[in-house]
Amino acid sequence: MSDENNPLVPAAYDITWSIVAVVVIALTCLALISLIRSGRPLSLIQATIWTLLILVVPVLGPIAWLAVGRRAAVAQGTTETTNS
Template sequence: MTANPLLPSGYDIVWSVVTVVVVGLAIVALVSLARSARGLTSLQALLWVVVVLFVPVLGPLGWLAVGRRARPTGPVTPHR
């Protein structure tokens, strides 16, 4: 295998690391989503899976930052 004469090998290394980070972030988000699925409806869980898989960086970050904290906590009782 010969090196690409148009791109330095550093670019290959950087893009390989970026790819590993993006895939790792998606895996962490999907595992977290699977563990938190009891507090979500099946439609919510499906939508989060689609977002995590098809929006490469923002989807997993969105789930880890917002999604897992926005689970319903139970019935709401009115305050008097």
């Protein structure tokens, strides 16, 4: 077998999908770290559901947490401290 490139799969295709994979992994890590740092206002069930959503739904889960869940967790935390 020779060391030639596969003519059916261009190098740009491999590079593009590698970049997409790295971005998805970074987005997932960012969302999980954000979830862990805001864990106090969330109940155990809420945190578990968000964790599963982030891990099971690769792109939409982390985006949903960063766009909606984080703000809701912060708002819930400020409401609890205000009511205390």
